[in-house]
Amino acid sequence: MSTRRFIIEPRGLASPWLKLLVPIGSVLAALVVGAIFLALTGENPFSVYSHMVDAAFGTSRSIAETLLTATPLILTGVAAAIAFKMLVWNIGGEGQFIFGAIFAAGIAIWLGDGAPAYIALPLVVIAGGVGGAFWASIAAVPRVYLGTNEIITTLMLNFIALNFMNYLIFGSNSPWRDPEVATFPEGRPIPDATRLPEFFERLDYGIFIAIALAILAWYLLGKTRWGFQVRIVGDSADTARYAGIGVPSKILGVFLLSGAYAGFAGGLFVAGPVGALDPRSLALGLGFTGIIVAALARLNPLAIIPVAVLMGALINAGPSLQSIGVPTATVTMLQGAILIFAVAGEFLIQNRIRRPEKAPKAAPSSGEEASPA
């Protein structure tokens, strides 16, 4: 390539505006892609989208449901962000979410009605985190001590966790299974003392716990010595080693913390809206969707909160599409498109594009000319 129309060069620090513009642009671009497919199949994209907004925010009930779905997404989003920031590719949020739910429901059933709520509830939520960290450890320990690639192990552990949950409810007479329902196996309802109280429609206090945990993650990663060391390891393991930071223990810590956050999500979901280890309500892909949330929020735990609400809205709008004869899979397609544009948009944040003849200092204001949309 002797003559080039554009020169691409790494950008130093991207402006905060660009960091905000790229995720918003990703969502808009995905909506355009979705609109094209909707139009090709004979639907009016505008009426479909307005129906979706209505289904997600139209009534106080739907707002509550959207925030209810956002609650676990905040935590699975933080789980992915913590790991990805350090280049730990934990794609096992789904399995860790399920094991959080299994542990949380297990301890709730074991406690029964005997313990008061102020003891029982924290125990249930913590058990969720322990369950998630435990499931992450199966991939984390080989990763840290044997160098086993974690992408495939965490992924396979998702499917094992899902089958294990099905085993507890459908395949055995485990304590998690409701002994009173004979027709179709269901999860045993957890005691009232271990349920999070509702305060707005079906919305429970779990959302505040999730927000508090997201802020805690932001503080841990951004403001503490531990977080500083973790960021160094993420930037360059060699530098970290040279600076005397124990890299293996940092990777293990981050991996387990990531699993714990996904597990918290499962615990809160059981103690909140679901109230049992119910495979049909728990296997919605909330753990996997956390990856989209994290990427769109550019791995920032605070930005994850509004992004999780957006993604919760999208998920909740899905089933309502059926009533107007539009495929519910529109939602998955939009999610995938959002993630594609979000990851492609990283290019604009990390690089600057200019024409070779012009003055090199005149950078494009927003980089829109190379937008993949």
Add this chain to the structure above:
Amino acid sequence: MNDTWVVELAFAAMILGTPLIFATIGEIMTERSGILNLGVQGMMLVGAVSAFWATYNTENLLLGLIAGLLAGAALSVIHAFTSVTLRVNQIVSGLALTIFGTGLASFLGQAGSDPLVGNPSPVVFEPIFTGGIADWPIVGPLLFGHDLMVYVAWAVAGLASYYLFRTKMGLALRAVGEDPASAESAGINVSAVRYAYVMVGGALAGVGGAYYSLKIVPTWQDDPIGEAGWIAIALVILASWRPWRAVFAAYLFGAAERVQFTLQTLGEPWSNIPSTILAMTPFVLAIIAMIVLTSGKRARFLGAPAALGIPYFREQR
């Protein structure tokens, strides 16, 4: 003799393994060029729905295969663009491709006034020989009792193996995956090679998906392939990036998938093992294989391309 459960299991394992062979060899070619594509599941699903749509409307299996192949390749271009041209994170991009492809396949199956979902395919892949040599004991059904695609998979494995290790083009492909800077010095266009093999991977994943919707699950449903795309990514490592080994690894996983049905037919005590536990078999097998094979520096000795997953910046050499 041919009715014994062993022959039945092996026969079914070969059919279930066949789409895995296509997808795994496709991913081997992609990874050999240095690009990791976690979008296999998405490409297979889009291939499956496109193949089904084409065959549903034309009653022609070949057109279905071609549609699946082209659709898989078309979807993979997105990943080539993000990972080769934009050089952003390949892992997240691949996951995005899987989510988008899963949604798109399901969308296309549900959309329109006369949706595909719930409809059977008018034609499916049928065994080439019936009777005669296909009735010989054991080898009859296993070697001669299959449909064309089982043999095409063998041919693809042979061709890919020859291409990779015996041709100049194959050498260029491996060079790009091992050391792109040196490959470029030798006059190889790294970007073009990577684009090409990401698309080869997409095309073969699409063919694998097509075999699902035109043979294994020949009535369109939202998710006809299970977790095949993810299994294929694990099989690449189990096959240590070699096409022939992918055939055996794929049959092994086909057997692991099938064994739960086989045990049901064997009666007590085998049929008492819960199906939910048996359904874990392929994934447990994959994890054990991963820990044994890729720990430490072993992955490099196995044949992992040195530049796998690393974007190539020509300007910053």
